[in-house]
Amino acid sequence: MNDCLFCKIAAGEIPSKKIYEDDTVYVFEDIAPTAPVHYLVIPRQHISKLDEIDESNSAVIAHIYEVIAMLAKQLGLDDGFRVVTNCGEQAGQSVFHIHFHLLAGRPLQWPAG
Ligand code: AMP
Numbered sequence: 001m002n003d004c005l006f007c008k009i010a011a012g013e014i015p016s017k018k019i020y021e022d023d024t025v026y027v028f029e030d031i032a033p034t035a036p037v038h039y040l041v042i043p044r045q046h047i048s049k050l051d052e053i054d055e056s057n058s059a060v061i062a063h064i065y066e067v068i069a070m071l072a073k074q075l076g077l078d079d080g081f082r083v084v085t086n087c088g089e090q091a092g093q094s095v096f097h098i099h100f101h102l103l104a105g106r107p108l109q110w111p112a113g
Pocket of ligand 1: 016030032033085086093094096
């Protein structure tokens, strides 16, 4: 995707505070954090939103959750953490490259707004 913000971040064309990367996944700090830990986990592959997940790309999503579990252990998020994916404008999605918010470091209210 030529004009996708998160594709450019994953490619290093736009600066970000990198937490982790591998061939499939890129993790960086959210520019407007809402918790002491607020990272965005994205696939390098452009997938616009969660309802585009199918058998052709679900292995990427499985790997994302492996990375989240690994990071949670490395970061010592033993008190708990939350993973959020907004799908579509009404749900609050503002960047149309699928991403997983990793939130931790404070009590998180539920149900969310
Ligand atoms: P969402 O509203 O679920 O689509 O989440 C998009 C997230 O991307 C928001 O939490 C923004 O703060 C974050 N964001 C937008 N631009 C950047 C950027 N250049 N670097 C890091 N995070 C960003």
